[in-house]
Amino acid sequence: MFNRNHRMKVLFATLIIVTAMAGCAKEPYRDSAVEESVATKDAPHTLDVFHIAFAPGADETERTFSWHTRGMNKKGVVELSQLDEEGNVLSSETFEAAGEGILRGFSSHKATITGLEENQLYSYRFGDGHRAWSESYTFRTQATEDDDFNFLFFGDPQIGAGDGAQIDADGWDRTVTTATEMFPDTAFLVSAGDQVNTAHNLKQYDGWFFPEELTFYPIMTLIGNHDYTPFADYFNPPNETGLGADDAGSDFYFTYGNTLFIALNTQRNNIEEHREAMELAVAENPEATHRIVLMHKSIYSSADHARDEDVLAFRDGLVPVFDELDIDVALMGHDHVYVRTYQMKGDAVVEEIAYDEAGAAVDPEGTLYLTGNSASDSKYYDMQDSSVYERYAAVALQLEEPTFMNVEVTDDSLTFTTYKTADQSVVDAYSIVKVDSGE
Structure with missing residues (x-):
């Protein structure tokens, strides 16, 4: 208890x-x-x-x-x-x-x-x-004046992967409460997938649903490899495309304010279907100022899964699509580590970027890739040798303590700030400013 x-x-x-x-x-x-x-x-x-x-x-x-x-x-x-x-x-x-x-x-x-x-x-x-x-x-509901809002992003809670469902649930509860107390006006939450460790374990799902905040802050959940088929019994995503589909669900999308969110089912490695789903979402929302992809498996990380065959296949297949569709950022999980890449285009670091006085990247080319670590303290993976990730990782950390990310969205900017749950200190922050966003 x-x-x-x-x-x-x-x-x-x-x-x-x-x-x-x-x-x-x-x-x-x-x-x-x-x-x-x-x-x-x-x-x-x-x-x-x-x-x-x-x-x-x-x-x-x-x-x-x-x-x-x-x-x-x-x-x-x-x-x-x-x-x-x-x-x-x-x-x-x-x-x-x-x-x-x-x-x-x-x-x-x-x-x-x-x-x-x-x-x-x-x-x-x-x-x-x-x-x-x-x-x-x-x-x-939140006020939507000037298209400003924020949302909170949580890496894999994976209840049951640690020292027991109750302990993991308590850690998850603590992080959700800390994050929403820091940002009480938040529009919604996002869980990066692997809500639980064992898909058919009802006690683990009891633990994931335990935070009372989840009844008054809407939370968007992604399909993780540990969720698999029972995901469809627990969650009801909007605008399911039927593409990238399996028994757990398919790619889907939604908008909030000026931002288009596209969620990919990375249990399926059908790049053409993922491309079609993203193209559909973009075509249905041509006025969106920002485009954010949500996906469970991280294609640029630094721990155990960084060199998995399916991860590398996603990198080869999805990066060109992200480039073509001007995706601003991909928010990911799966590897239980924190990674922020440089601006990436064509699987290469964008070398020339202008920064404003506040240190924000101004109209940068390419896509930013962010991987969230465990939000529940249930499990962490060891870092691989730096030679695996130093080419693309601006920041790669294994803190072995729970964290969460706040994403601030305005009409012309995106700011990503990651915090430690324990003391609310800042782990990392990065901003993008779009000078030409209104033109």
Whole structure:
């Protein structure tokens, strides 16, 4: 069991009031596969819901959900309520969910809510389409003035890869809480894949879903090699293209503000399908100022996976596509190490870059590649000899302690700052400024 006291953010003071009214104090870590909810026993019309995946939608006006209930092939709905600042309900709308039975007698439900307004307080709850409802959860959308926003990026949590699911879950919880307390206005979170160590282990998924912040900050998850097929039972990404697909899912994309995000399923090494998916995403969003690729396997790293055959194949195949499509940055995981490359183009370092007075790269050519280390403290890989990565790595570190990255986005800039969870000190920072972005 965990006994950490949760210090909620000032931004969410109203959320605390609403949550308290709904009676949803944070539950201790538990194994959803074997325990039953006391609330369900005591209140027959209360729906026991678990593994709630709250995620960004196709754009900032949408969010997606996936959640589990007990019993096979159960109907599911999600009710969205718009609230005033005192937590009073202004209006409500119900969205139907697609559902299907999965192993061990659970039903998986997926739904998308639409029509969200900026800088607005909302609550949501899940129902069975009859009388039973879950507890309510709250979130606030961000203001999108001037296209400024930030998001948080976390390297592989991989719950269960360390000294046990509970210990790993506690580390993951600590990092998520630290990051969101530092950046309470963050628009969303990104998990680099390998949410768990063993894809069919429900206790490990209980640990990944443990941070209460994941019910009011949407988090986009990537398909990792340890997640594999069950990924589709837990998460509901937007705009799935059907390209780069396997049983776990496919390449997908979404936008937020002025930025296009393209997520690649690196369990599939079909470069042409990944190219087609990226071209589709770019064609559908020609006005996006920034283009960011999200992928699990890092193609420029410095630890155990740096020279894997599939990683090198991705490097050979994807780098030319990134160059052609003017991808600004690729955010990656998999190698459990921190790496920031130089600006890379055609698998070579861009030699001529101008910097402004603040040290930001001005209109640099090529793509920046960033690999995030473990966010949970569950596992780290040893660095390889520097001859493997010194050609492309501006920074390569194995700190053997959890970190996270904050990404600040404006109309003409991207700033990537990585922090240690333990003391919030800066590990590394890098900025790109686009002088010609508005032309």
